[in-house]
Amino acid sequence: MMSAHRAVGYQGILAAEVGQTTVNEPLSNHNSWQIGGPADLLVEPENSTQVANVMRFVQHYQLPLVVIGQGTNLLFDDVGVRGVVLKIGARMDYIDIDGTRIVAGAGTWVPQLARMAMCAGLTGLEHCIGIPGTLGGLVMMNGGSHRHGIGEHVVRVTVVDKDATIQRLSAAECRFDYRYSALQERGAVVVEVELECPHGTPGAIRREMLLDLRERRRKFPRKQPNCGSVFLSTSAMHESVGPPGKIIEEAGLKGLRCGGAEVSRQHANFIVNRGGATSADVLRLISRIRSEIRKQLGFDLRCEVRYVSPNGEISPADRMADRL
Ligand SMILES: Cc1cc2nc3c(=O)[nH]c(=O)nc-3n(C[C@H](O)[C@H](O)[C@H](O)COP(=O)(O)OP(=O)(O)OC[C@H]3O[C@@H](n4cnc5c(N)ncnc54)[C@H](O)[C@@H]3O)c2cc1C
Known part of the structure; x- marks a missing residue:
């Protein structure tokens, strides 16, 4: 783990080359589930030259790097990221x-x-x-x-x-x-x-845009933090068992809860943070949904949502859920 002292040292080196940097930044402020521990260093560049400087920096110091946008498809770990999180957002x-x-x-x-x-x-x-x-x-x-x-x-x-x-x-x-x-x-x-x-x-x-927005307002949970659709919905899946929201609902899993994480009562392909949910809660819930659907339909649900490990690796969340 990068010590606070080292992180501040890195920040000093980076600050001259990349604009805004923050030490020990809570990642719960940077994803729509509002989950995740701190990043040693969060950098928000303004242009591609600054991005290239960050790439050189992480290569030189051999630091893990995680690239994010608004974090609307990401599950950060409760212990955060021991490295640099590069946020490409409003500054670009x-x-x-x-x-x-x-x-x-x-x-x-x-x-x-x-x-x-x-x-x-x-x-x-x-x-x-x-x-x-x-x-x-x-x-x-x-x-x-x-x-x-x-x-x-x-x-x-x-x-x-x-x-x-x-x-x-x-x-x-x-x-x-x-x-x-x-x-x-x-x-x-x-x-x-x-x-x-x-x-x-x-x-x-x-008209098409208004229709889409109206549909979303009707179908999706809007008040509780979530990450959109948790499970992938492929056309092969639609043909064989149906869309994930439908099969999770028909399996009776709406409202299923692990800690602060709950299968949305509004749309079963959403997991909502009912307050204080941890990444472990979400992963345990994903694992329970997957094993129930496997048992009932013999079908293996795959995640669209991606899990970010403390060492900066990003993979579909079901891979991590399987390891619990
Ligand atoms: C309410 C809600 C509804 C949603 N509806 C949809 C939908 O209809 N369709 C859909 O496809 N998705 C949907 N999503 C999921 C999500 O919004 C999309 O996947 C979105 O495109 C992710 O953008 P982001 O900036 O939040 O990326 P992040 O979640 O921050 O990152 C997603 C992935 O992209 C990588 N990444 C991000 N920015 C960069 C970059 N500049 N360079 C390199 N890698 C990068 C990250 O490393 C990560 O692997 C929804 C999410 C929510 C919360």
């Missing part, structure tokens, strides 16, 4: 629209991007209007809704690689697939995204 938030081309910073708030596209009369991002994360996180996860993924409109992604070089990757190089991109294995930081969205009918775009 910009949107430029030229014709049908959109260039946006990775820290851009996705609903704002969708709204700007609508105002410019561009179609294709309607399904993103209710996704509460950053563009970088969305591209990394190839997130989306209504069976769409952001990858459908990506032309190029600018990343800072582990060796601190800046690379421009084509959509083909990102190998987008259902809730997957090759970026997940590359360990690179997304800093900018170029999208191509065709012209559409502004009224129709707006």
Whole structure:
């Protein structure tokens, strides 16, 4: 573990090169479940040069690095992260629209991007209007809704690689697939995204977005901290057993509780923090849901939510839940 003294030392070295840094920052302030212990060092860069400086720094000092956006798809451990957490957020938030081309910073708030596209009369991002994360996180996860993924409109992604070089990757190089991109294995930081969205009918775009937001307000728990859908919902799964929310509900698991974590009574594919939930509570609940569904349907539910270990490794949360 990095001592407080060492963390302050690292902060002194980094501060000159990367803008805002915070020592011992509670990660519960940086994810939508409001769970997680402190990060030794949290860094919020303003541009790709500062991101490259952070990459050089962690390589030089051999420190674990975790890249995050808004933390709306992440479960941090109760003991936090013994290393550097790099947050690509509001400081790297910009949107430029030229014709049908959109260039946006990775820290851009996705609903704002969708709204700007609508105002410019561009179609294709309607399904993103209710996704509460950053563009970088969305591209990394190839997130989306209504069976769409952001990858459908990506032309190029600018990343800072582990060796601190800046690379421009084509959509083909990102190998987008259902809730997957090759970026997940590359360990690179997304800093900018170029999208191509065709012209559409502004009224129709707006109507679709309003419909989506209305649906979300009706279906999803809004008042209790959560991380969106916990389990993956693939089309193969829909055909064989149905969507995760439905099968968890039919298995009688709504309201099942481990400590402060509860299967939402509103939507069974959500786990909500009823107050004071720990990462161990969430992982135990994931494990109980998985084993019950395995027992009842012989089906192995996989997690969309990703667990961040204290040494900075990120993996689907079911892998960690299985180890409990
Ligand atoms: C209420 C609610 C509803 C949601 N609805 C949807 C939905 O409809 N569809 C959907 O797909 N998701 C949904 N989500 C999940 C989540 O919002 C998305 O996955 C979102 O795109 C994650 O963005 P983020 O900035 O929060 O990323 P984070 O959760 O911070 O990170 C997610 C992953 O991306 C990586 N990452 C983040 N930023 C970068 C970067 N700049 N460079 C490299 N790696 C990066 C992280 O390391 C991590 O592996 C929902 C979540 C909530 C809470």
